[in-house]
Amino acid sequence: QKEVEQDPxxxxxxxxxxxxxxxxxxxxxxxxxxxxxxYSRKGPELLMYTYSSGNKEDGRFTAQVDKSxxxxxxxxxxxxxxxxxxxLCALRALGDYKLSFGAGTTVTVRA
Amino acid sequence: GAVVSQHPSWVICKSGTSVxxxxxxxDFQATTxxxxxxxxxxxxxxxxTSNEGSKATYEQGVEKDKFLINHASLxxxxxxxxxxxxxxxxxxICSAHVxxxxxxxxxxxxxxxxxxxxx
Numbered sequence: 001q002k003e004v005e006q007d008p009x010x011x012x013x014x015x016x017x018x019x020x021x022x023x024x025x026x027x028x029x030x031x032x033x034x035x036x037x038x039y040s041r042k043g044p045e046l047l048m049y050t051y052s053s054g055n056k057e058d059g060r061f062t063a064q065v066d067k068s069x070x071x072x073x074x075x076x077x078x079x080x081x082x083x084x085x086x087x088l089c090a091l092r093a094l095g096d097y098k099l100s101f102g103a104g105t106t107v108t109v110r111a
Numbered sequence: 112g113a114v115v116s117q118h119p120s121w122v123i124c125k126s127g128t129s130v131x132x133x134x135x136x137x138d139f140q141a142t143t144x145x146x147x148x149x150x151x152x153x154x155x156x157x158x159x160t161s162n163e164g165s166k167a168t169y170e171q172g173v174e175k176d177k178f179l180i181n182h183a184s185l186x187x188x189x190x191x192x193x194x195x196x197x198x199x200x201x202x203x204i205c206s207a208h209v210x211x212x213x214x215x216x217x218x219x220x221x222x223x224x225x226x227x228x229x230x
Binding site for chain 1: 115117143145152153154155157160202204206208218219220221222223224226
């Protein structure tokens with residue numbers, strides 16, 4: 001069993017729809033939770049970074065963390081074609097600099 | 112956010128030659144950098160952790176004599192693929208750990224990646 005599970009998709013939605021992405025994890029040592037966006041042939045770009053259970057909102061993006069269920073989510077509201085990318089969840093344990101990545105979910109927003 | 116650059120962005124080389132890839136943190140000092148490789152439609156695979164002034168720590172299964180890492184300064188780490196072969200063709204990405212306390216620091220910022228094609 002992988003430490004971090006993420007459905008690779010692909011996920012295709014119409015413009016304006018809500019995109020829902022999630023990851024589950026098994027290691028309770030993970031304390032920091034990140035979402036990265038990666039466009040094709042580019043390096044990952046940090047989108048959201050949380051370290052506690054609950055919601056964090058930034059513009060059209062909302063990150064949710066439920067430590068009790070070991071489940072994290074990313075929601076994209078009013079999706080745009082420019083949101084078409086691969087979204088990777090990344091988790092980190094306290095005191096460890098390494099990140100554990102999910103497989104990444106490829107999202108296509110259709111105009 | 113913090114800016115990390117990589118050079119070159121892409122390289123084509125002949126089998127048997129060595130290729131050096133540079134990773135720089137542009138607006139901060141990074142004592143720890145990471146090197147990843149990524150195959151098409153796959154996630155990032157950590158190759159090694161690069162610490163300034165000390166030897167790199169390699170992940171299991173990564174040949175340290177083939178993938179030489181040097182972190183000579185707080186803003187530069189290099190990855191040299193020695194005696195490259197076609198199976199080394201991949202997308203190599205570096206990241207730098209931003210020191211600090213809590214978000215948005217204490218996380219990794221990634222370079223744009225280097226695409227290597229070995230003929």
